[in-house]
Amino acid sequence: MSEKIKVGVSGACGKMGQAVIKAVQAEADMELVAAIDIAYCGKDIGEITNNTTCGVIIENSLEKALQEKQIDVMVDFTNPDLVYKNTKLILENNCRPVIGTTGLVPEEIKELENLSVQKNLGCLIAPNFAVGAVLMMMFSQKASKYFSNAEIIELHHNKKKDAPSGTAIKTAELMTQERKAFGQDNCVEVETLKGSRGGISEANIHIHSVRLPGFVAHQEVIFGAPGQALTVRHDSFDRISFMPGVILSIRQVMANKGFIYGLESIL
């Protein structure tokens, strides 16, 4: 059997990180070699995810782990304040990043693309790893050709730090590739309560962010036209929905050089 892919997880003790640890450990061609988090430092990650030890001790320095261990792919699910710095660090240490953390702005994505090309390393950043969510984005892009009015409502759990979600931003970008301006025939609006109409994308797509306990990750894109409406909706009820996409991405960056933004490019 060929050598296993050595995987590290940054943000290992978080909601997504723990799901990734279990998913990686279930794959025959992958080996978990590092778990990075500022929480539970010094503990065996297996005790956090499975109530049993697995021999991988949680460490708090991503840089030290990258320098001291041989890691083929580093998966990052930390938080929006860290994601740019972490991705840069991963590439600078000749490791391949698979990035799920949201909050990167277009200029940062461009810089990371340049760095991955310069380093000749596979690098994948995806605002949403759920296949259904990627299809929801693709269907929304397609519908944009036929509907000139659309709004996005994204709904997440109340511990999510960034708004709007990376998925909503990416959806608006894809829709904009199909149509440059939405809602041009709307009347002049007056907001009596500031923010009521949500955030407004470059192409005038209104984006509304809902944050409530009990939710995981959900989004609907509503298209309206005289006499009809089309709603494209996706729900992630469980973080397990993201795992096939994460596993696919780990294999992708290992097998191929080059930069990928969005899972749709490898489906």
Ligand SMILES: NC(=O)c1ccc[n+]([C@@H]2O[C@H](COP(=O)([O-])OP(=O)(O)OC[C@H]3O[C@@H](n4cnc5c(N)ncnc54)[C@H](O)[C@@H]3O)[C@@H](O)[C@H]2O)c1
């Ligand atoms: N791309 C996707 O499909 C997808 C899906 C769900 C969530 N997300 C994104 O993933 C990110 C994480 O989400 P979550 O729900 O797991 O969050 P979380 O808060 O549960 O987990 C974040 C983890 O990062 C750790 N952390 C914080 N600072 C750190 C540091 N300096 N070094 C190391 N670890 C540190 C925290 O201790 C925590 O364990 C968010 O940006 C979220 O929007 C993306």
